[in-house]
Amino acid sequence: MLIRLDNVTRIYKVGVELIHALNGVDLEIADNEYVAIMGPSGSGKSTLMNLLGCLDRATSGTYELAGKDTTRLGTAALARIRNQQIGFVFQTFELLPRQNALKNVELPLIYSNEIGFRARRGLARTALDRVGLGNRYKHRPNQLSGGEKQRVAIARALVCNPNLLLADEPTGNLDSRTGDGIMSVFDQLHKDGQTIVMVTHEEYIAQHARRVIRMSDGQIHTDERQGKGVTS
Numbered sequence: 001m002l003i004r005l006d007n008v009t010r011i012y013k014v015g016v017e018l019i020h021a022l023n024g025v026d027l028e029i030a031d032n033e034y035v036a037i038m039g040p041s042g043s044g045k046s047t048l049m050n051l052l053g054c055l056d057r058a059t060s061g062t063y064e065l066a067g068k069d070t071t072r073l074g075t076a077a078l079a080r081i082r083n084q085q086i087g088f089v090f091q092t093f094e095l096l097p098r099q100n101a102l103k104n105v106e107l108p109l110i111y112s113n114e115i116g117f118r119a120r121r122g123l124a125r126t127a128l129d130r131v132g133l134g135n136r137y138k139h140r141p142n143q144l145s146g147g148e149k150q151r152v153a154i155a156r157a158l159v160c161n162p163n164l165l166l167a168d169e170p171t172g173n174l175d176s177r178t179g180d181g182i183m184s185v186f187d188q189l190h191k192d193g194q195t196i197v198m199v200t201h202e203e204y205i206a207q208h209a210r211r212v213i214r215m216s217d218g219q220i221h222t223d224e225r226q227g228k229g230v231t232s
């Protein structure tokens with residue numbers, strides 16, 4: 001199993017108030033699954049994604065990623081897992097404004113510190129080619145459309161060849177046609193074997209996934225398989 005959450009809670013403390021953002025989540029996701037997470041605003045979707053992405057820690061419960069219990073790991077070990085095993089795509093792209101597409105995509109490889117300049121360039125080009133941006137290497141973010149910016153962000157998420165691609169409302173800032181283009185990139189990545197977990201508010205976006213998890217009040221409310229090969 002790629003992901004195994006056991007009775008995970010995340011409690012935020014704001015002043016004297018305790019907010020139970022996740023309230024006893026059990027979840028297993030296998031390699032090469034394509035999962036959409038839905039649910040009302042405040043139901044805990046981003047909190048869950050941040051935990052899955054090792055950007056945050058559970059208050060209690062355990063999170064195993066690729067057979068390794070992350071709960072006990074220190075900050076440096078978590079950063080290494082993020083860099084080597086996880087790609088993250090955000091609603092707001094989060095690109096460096098002064099750097100061109102190639103440099104933005106190379107960044108995680110620079111952090112990983114194991115690969116020389118030429119190899120980095122090669123991997124960044126390959127990642128941009130994969131998302132259909134082979135003709136935009138030298139463009140900076142303000143010279144790209146919204147959909148192109150999100151493709152650069154996806155290329156950056158892929159460049160270290162992660163086990164897990166996480167996307168929190170990846171089409172949330174895009175019109176529906178541009179969003180469809182992003183979803184065809186995700187569909188192709190899934191076909192190529194990539195495990196994908198994405199959050200969306202849109203049913204037509206969620207329909208691309210093979211499994212839809214609906215959250216409410218920090219819990220998993222429903223968890224259903226859909227699409228090809230589903231019998232129940």
Ligand SMILES: Nc1ncnc2c1ncn2[C@@H]1O[C@H](COP(=O)(O)OP(=O)(O)OP(=O)(O)O)[C@@H](O)[C@H]1O
Binds near residue numbers: 041
């Ligand atoms: N850093 C934080 N500190 C305190 N409370 C937080 C923090 N982040 C989230 N929360 C609270 O935790 C709950 C879950 O938030 P979360 O961001 O996971 O919701 P969401 O499902 O992603 O919502 P949306 O659809 O609006 O993005 C909310 O009640 C929110 O106010």
Ligand SMILES: [Mg+2]
Binds near residue numbers: 045046047
């Ligand atoms: Mg959110």
